[in-house]
Structure formats: structure tokens, C-alpha cells
Amino acid sequence: MSKGDETRQFIIERAAPIFNTKGIAATAMSDIMEATKLSKGSTYVHFEDKNELVLEVVDHNMQLLGSKISSAIGKANTAKEKLFAYIDVLRTPTHPPVAGGCPMLNFGMEADDRNEPVKQKVHQAVKVSQKIIADIIRNGIESGEFKPTWDYDEFATIMFAMIEGGQLICRVAGNNSKMSVISNVLHRMIDEQGI
Amino acid sequence: MSKGDETRQFIIERAAPIFNTKGIAATAMSDIMEATKLSKGSTYVHFEDKNELVLEVVDHNMQLLGSKISSAIGKANTAKEKLFAYIDVLRTPTHPPVAGGCPMLNFGMEADDRNEPVKQKVHQAVKVSQKIIADIIRNGIESGEFKPTWDYDEFATIMFAMIEGGQLICRVAGNNSKMSVISNVLHRMIDEQGI
Amino acid sequence: MSKGDETRQFIIERAAPIFNTKGIAATAMSDIMEATKLSKGSTYVHFEDKNELVLEVVDHNMQLLGSKISSAIGKANTAKEKLFAYIDVLRTPTHPPVAGGCPMLNFGMEADDRNEPVKQKVHQAVKVSQKIIADIIRNGIESGEFKPTWDYDEFATIMFAMIEGGQLICRVAGNNSKMSVISNVLHRMIDEQGI
Amino acid sequence: MSKGDETRQFIIERAAPIFNTKGIAATAMSDIMEATKLSKGSTYVHFEDKNELVLEVVDHNMQLLGSKISSAIGKANTAKEKLFAYIDVLRTPTHPPVAGGCPMLNFGMEADDRNEPVKQKVHQAVKVSQKIIADIIRNGIESGEFKPTWDYDEFATIMFAMIEGGQLICRVAGNNSKMSVISNVLHRMIDEQGI
DNA sequence: TATGAATGAGCCTTCATTCAT
């Protein structure tokens, strides 16, 4: 990686939690400059404008969340354990795996009406998230862990939705109790499909 | 209602969809001025500052959503129908009952890290929403419509979470297909608890 | 006095210490409204604009100071005691006879370059102040208290100047010690002219 | 001096007479912008806010006055001549050595009740001014020019007070005649202490 | 490539004043 790319990456990493916490509109380029201790001109050497940085930051946050989930799933052995691991990563919205909370929710809600490129990135991530869940189940069915009748696409959607809804509930509540409820229900639903 | 109160209410009503669509930080007081055709100074006759307007706007959007839901529930006769009606109101996130989408999601995600008063308002609305669902079920149990073993608080939480998660999915997707999936699952779960 | 005149006078009295303390430019009409608990329109019934109120306020503050001085002088019996009384009224700039400090200094310094009418009012008050001192001395000479050779106009000027300069020194110092020095010197100079 | 420091200094120099003439509250940042022909944003590159500029401007005006006095004193050979030179610099308040008039009087009167930092700066300058006078006399006593019995601290205070009071009188009068009177008295008092 | 000075549009808010009621 060249010096330039390193700096660019450095900026993205410092900017990522700020944008995810404060929001896109409320984050000023000067916030990024302060966080990176870089000069004004320097930042604009690496990014054409704020929007270009935002797009990279959205990607970065999404990948960070993805890697946390992948890592947790990777450590699990069975399909069921993988699903449990997925849920577990997102079980404490007040102490989220990605600083600022779920980037799909944060950027999705800010971008849905006004920022098509960001919206598309979130859309993609949302689809991938559901696919990851569905794939785990499909593999579980193939390996004889789960009933072959399980509608994995449907479950992926409701599991994903429940978890995201749980993020909202818990973050505004300031505690994670409702996420436990959701986690319990999901565990039960998954257990029911075990063979 | 005095002239002043009328104007104040008028401003809130015009500002509500703008804040819910663009977000708090991205909405300028000049946007409100333009939407109301009032002078800039005039807005400040009725509101101390932007924040006071925002708080009223958050309330307004929440009440608007609440009234749409209440109205739909009111038209239904049985508990089951009431639950279906609730879901139905929120079945088309791309054409939401409140312009800009679910205000709990919009304001909750923008406020969770940086705006305690708004966060508290959303928290309250989230609690009330779950209570409405739980109360319908409790009444349904009392009237013999639903099994007395149904954990209504748990269901209220997961139904609410699923619907909110569904809003995210559909709004970034630009279509409501996943909300249909969620709606179907919820219908099935509700039917299972019928007697 | 009619109701209208009473209200007008009431506004002037409430506004006087505010303008003398904060300054003309820094005092907003809303400050006056708040202090009088009167409505916006009501204030403008009694005064064409801010400037008209300012002129009345300047007069009022000047008269207030004048009356404090007159009253103190009136209680003294001899010319020497009258001079001492004059000095005494102005001996504690941190606790001035007129709230906000000497209005000649306050309004004079703010108005000298930009507000001809106020400047003229201060100019008049400055002249009157010196005349009062000179007149006391002249009477004292006539009554045989002071040496007839005393240049009373000259002394009136330096006594007035010393006192005003003392106000500056003490108000920025936050204590009145230098005013004591000035008072002592003036006492000595006056005593020297006694017969 | 870097480009930035040069511009900063340039802004201070252009702003100094404006603030000293119009007053702090009555001077708008746009006045400074106009006087410097710089953009509004540019001013804020060099100063955090108006207040930071004001503090520099107060210092600048005070130093300007100080240098005029020092220069005049420096050209004089004897202590007596130095005192006369000091008085001479301030003898024409309508054509003051610092545009807008004595900054101690201008800023002191505006700041005494509402701007502690500025008040402190003026307080300091007032103390230094008296010290300069006292030091000249002390040196004059040591060199045998003045009587060793002269209370130089006392005289420094009344000379300073008289001159400042004279500024007030002359600026509102629009002519410097009273300052001549004051100057004459001071000359006489100084002469009396000569050996 | 890196710096930071410079820009000017735009933001929130305040102000003196007017006017319909």
C-alpha cells in the first residue's frame, strides 16, 4: 500500500465512527480534520469531496460490522451455533460491535429519502445480511441439522428485521433488555427447526 | 385557538414532514420558512429556537402516526383484526402513513447518540407502541379470542421490532415485498394463538 | 400626569439603569420590554423609536445624578462643605449614585463619535457640572469663605476632570482607593483657598 | 512573519480604529470585513470569534497610545520636559494620538460592567500609565530636578485623572480649550516642585 | 504531496420596527 493509500485509509478509519455516531449531515469535514490531525488541503487530496469520503465511510462501517459477524460465525461449528453467534454479536445495542450502532440503520434512515448512492449501499448490505443468514440455514438443512421444510429466506428476513428493530428499541431505551427478549424468541424458533 | 397558536400549529404541520424526511440536522430553518411562506423572523416569534420546533415536530409526527394506527384499530372489531389492522397501516414503507417514514426510526436513529430529549420522546413512543399491541392481545385473551398462555409482552416486542426492521429493509430496497413476508409471518403467528 | 405620561415615565425609569449599564448599542428594545413587562406595541406608542427613548434616558440619568448632587450640596451649610459634599457623592465609583456609573462618562464615550444629539446632552451636563462647582466657589468668595484671588473656573474644570478621571480608574480597578487619593488632594486644594 | 500572521496583524490594525471609534457592541464583523476587503470567512480563519479580535484590538490601541507617549517622552531630556511631553501628547482630544480617542476611556467605559477581560486590560493600562508618570518624577527627584518631598504616586494619579477627565470634557465639547486649562494647571504644579 | 489561507454561501438567531386587531 502506497503512502497515499495509507493516509486515505487512515482518514476513512478515523472518520467512520464519527459519521456513524453524529450522522452524515451533522458531521463536518472539520471534525474529520480534527480527528486525523491532518490539514484541510491534505484531506481534499485524498477525497474529491465530502460525499466521496462518506461513501467510503459507509462501506468501511458496513465491512467492519460484516467482519465482526463473519468472525463470530467462523468460530461456531454447527449451523445452529452460527445463527446464535450472529444474534449474539448484535445482542447489546448500547455497546454495539461498530461504534455508533448499526450502520445499516444509521445510514439507511438518514439516506433513504435523500442520498441514493448511500441508500443503495445500505440496500446491498441489507440483502447480504439476509443472505448470510439464509445460507447458514441452507447449509444446516443440507447437513441434516435443520428440517428441510424450513423456509430459510422467510426466516432470514424476519430474523434480520427483528434484530434491527431491536437495535432501535434498545438504543433509545438505553438498555438491552428487549434485545434479550428478541434473542430468546429467535433461539426458540431456531431450536424448533432442529432435527 | 388564538391567531398565534394557529400560526404555531401551522408551522409545526408544515415543518413535520420536512424534518421527518430530511432529518433534523439537514433541515434548515430557511426550509421551514419557505414551506410556510412566513418570514424568517416570524418563526422565532413562535419558537425560541430550532430545537423547540424540533421537539414539537417530533411530537406531531408521532401523534400523526399514532392517530393513523388508532383509527385503523378502531375500525376493526375483533382483537385479531385489530392486530392485522396495525400491521396493515405499516405494510407499505415506501408509501408510509407519515410522510418521510416511521418517525421513531428516523428521529430515533438521528437522536440516539446526540439528542437526549428527542431520544426520550422516541423511547416513550416505542414503549407506547408495544403497549398498544400487548393491550390488544390482553383484551383478546380476556374475551376468549386468544389462548391465555400467549406471552403478549414478548409478542408485542417482536412484532414491533419486526415491523420496524421491515421499514428499514423496504425503504432502502425501494419496494415493500419484504414487508409482505413479515406481514405473512405475523399473521400466521397470530392465527396460531387463536382459539 | 395622564395615564400615558405615567407609562412613558415608567418606561424611562426602568430603561435608564439598563442603558447606563449595558450601553446604548448593547441594549435592545426587548431588554426594555422585559424590564417593563410591557408589550412591543405598547412601548412604541410612547416612543417613536429607540433613539427617542435613548434621549429621554440620557436626560433622566443626568437629572438623577444632578438631583443626588443638589441634595447633598443642599444639606451643607458652607461653601467648603458644599464642595466636599459634591466630591463625596462621587467618591465610590464602584457604588455610584446612578446605577451603571457616571452617565456623562458612559454616554459621552459611547456618543462622542457617532451620536451628535447625545453628545450635545452630555456636553451640556458637563458644562453645568463645572458651573455648579464654580458657582459654589464664587458664592464662597462673596461670603468671605474663600480668597478672592481663587480662579474658580479653572478649579471647577480640574476638579470635575479629576473626579471623572477617578471614576475611570476606580471602575476598572474594581475598588475606590484612587478616588480617596483624589478626594484628599481636592480637599487640600480647597482648604488652601480658605480664609 | 508568516502570511497568516501578517493577515492577522493587518486585520487588527484595520479593526483597531473602528472598534475604538464605534465601540465594541456597535462594531459588526461585517465592518471589519469591509475595512479589510477580506471575506467574512477569512476573518474567522485568524480569530476564533469577535471577542478574540476585540481583545487583540484593545491591546493594539493601548500599545499604539503607549508608543506615542514613549516616543514623545523619549525625545525629552529632563524629567520636567518628559512630564510636559506626556501632557502634550494628550492635549488635543479632538485630534487624539489614537483614532477614536483614548482607548482606556472608550473601552473602559464600555467594558466596566459587562466585559471582564477587557476591563482587566484597561485596568492594567491605567496602572501602567500612572506608573510611567510616577517613574519620571522619581527619576527627577533622584537627579535633583524635583523636590524629594514630592508625593509622586499621588501626583501621578491626579495628573492621569485630570487628563482623562479632560478627554471627556473636550471630546463632547468638540474643542480642546478645557484641555489647555488642565495643561496649564499641571505645568504650574510641576513647576512648583522644581528645585 | 502537503499546507493552511482564503472564499462566499448559508446557518441560526436577534433586532428595530410596523400593523391589524
Add this chain to the structure above:
DNA sequence: TATGAATGAAGGCTCATTCAT
């Protein structure tokens, strides 16, 4: 006479971005 809603210019300040060095 009194009220307070309405006005729009102006105020202090921030922002994303550009550009000379």
C-alpha cells in the same frame, strides 16, 4: 391605548471547498 404577530435586514459564525505556495 394596548397587544403581540409579522417583517426582513443584519449579526455572529460555520461549512465545504479552492488555491497559491
